Amino acid sequence: MSESPVNLDELRNRIDAIDSEILRLISERAMCAQTVAQVKTADDPQAVFYRPEREAQVLRRIMALNTGPLDSEEMARLFREIMSACLALEQPVKVAYLGPEGTFTQQAALKHFGESAKSLPMAAIDEVFREVEAGAVNYGVVPVENSTEGVVNHTLDSFMDSSMKICGEVVLRIHHHLLVSSTTRQDKISRIYSHPQSFAQCRKWLDAHYPQAERVPVSSNAEAARLIKTEWHSAAIAGDMAAKLYGLDRIAEKIEDRPDNSTRFLIIGHEDVPMSGDDKTSLVVAMRNQPGALHDLLEPFHRHQIDMTRLETRPSRTGAWNYVFFIDFKGHVDQPEVAAMLEEVRVRSAEVKVLGSYPQGVL
């Protein structure tokens, strides 16, 4: 064997020295965060420790500074965990999510808040809203739209009855796998469990590979994963978290029909979020029932050159044929051009409710 140019022991010694330095610096950073907490509570006994705008800035800065060899997303993920641990030192954060354990919503919650946050599964979207509203948890995470299947109406409807603010968004690439347990007879799969949205996202693959298998819709992918533990002829479609939670094997990976399949989740809380420098705003607008109403609503966005990223219509529930519009656009309510545009929209509509301005998803 040829001699490598650098000796392995030497390299490991160098890694040990670097690790000691990283350890010292992380501890120094953590002490700094503890002091930040003291400063925050000295200013205000009701201080809010989690600062989404600052977290977005920290992560964006790291990504911009990074020159490799680790890619910027990977680097940001490491810093995400460091910040999550620092925040837990200031105040442990409790987050409710649409459960059960092992769902993509839990994955989104951990991606956004990091592993040091305490995440609590809820049985339904309105329960997530209720827990946050009641102050039992600090924040909530709910799905709002999927790139293949469209909006989650239940989430939009919950905003109509709630005073909760949107304080962040997180986009998750959704990869579905066909999962089996160690006792499954893989050549005898006659039943597949999953959530209806997941079936819809894997329709072509299932038609091609398991046209005869019965498709059984259940309340979540995690529930599908749980059910097959005891059925030797069944498989489940679910993601990595569910596979890990129930100790299942992937017999086919990434079976979603569209490779860019992703879901957007919203973070809900009590506070308004200051500008981060790259923000989005979400609104609900009720229009008067008159000709040209939609055109009147959209015109100020166009004139102020505000980039609308989403427009959804939902029945308003106050009258048979009244509709409300859910609108997302780029910008923050504290920006003068956004404030001016909103003023015009208010005049033209029956009601405008700002659901929140928040940093655009970083990771």
Ligand SMILES: O=C(O)C(=O)C[C@]1(C(=O)O)C=C[C@@H](O)C=C1
């Ligand atoms: O800058 C702050 O306000 C902090 O509390 C520090 C810190 C961090 O670790 O960088 C921690 C938690 C906040 O959510 C934002 C940032």
